[in-house]
Amino acid sequence: xxxxxxxxxxxxxxxGWREWVAIPQADVPWVKAKIDTGARSSSIHAFDLEVxxxxxxxxxxxSIHPWQRSDDDHAELSLPVLDVREVRSxxxxxxxxxAVALDVTLAGRTITTVMTxxxxxxxxxxxxxxxEALERGFLVDASRSYAxxxxxxxxxxxxxxx
Numbered sequence: 001x002x003x004x005x006x007x008x009x010x011x012x013x014x015x016g017w018r019e020w021v022a023i024p025q026a027d028v029p030w031v032k033a034k035i036d037t038g039a040r041s042s043s044i045h046a047f048d049l050e051v052x053x054x055x056x057x058x059x060x061x062x063s064i065h066p067w068q069r070s071d072d073d074h075a076e077l078s079l080p081v082l083d084v085r086e087v088r089s090x091x092x093x094x095x096x097x098x099a100v101a102l103d104v105t106l107a108g109r110t111i112t113t114v115m116t117x118x119x120x121x122x123x124x125x126x127x128x129x130x131x132e133a134l135e136r137g138f139l140v141d142a143s144r145s146y147a148x149x150x151x152x153x154x155x156x157x158x159x160x161x162x
Contacts, residue, residue, distance in 0.1 A: 016141060016145040017140065018125070021105060022110075030066065030151045031064075034125040034127070035129050042128060044102070044128075045064060045123070047062065047065075048062060064077070077100075081098050082099045095118070098116065109137070
């Protein structure tokens, strides 16, 4: 453990206020995410939600758009429902959201975190990473962006809708 409060512990990974992350379960190598220490839970833009029963449990099938300003590509996932949560959004409204366990890769480290499914189409980022995920060994430096690296320019341009 570091004795200098300005230096992170060796096992902590430094992130910026926004990062490129991967979703291995959906074979999505790049999604731009906002790292939000003000949010408790993480959230991803999901559409075409369909709840179904499998092995005596509720599951949810949904699609995601990995690019910010484009609906060109999508990936579909089917995951067990962990919970249905009431979440207060940034505008103060409370909505019920399905929560699932989703693997995300942040700065080269893959973790499984609880992710709520929400309509984030009008938000600046289609994914938000909250405190519950960050408490697992991440330190946020709000003065930085993409501390965990970024994709090649052609991938970034696709995110710009070009």
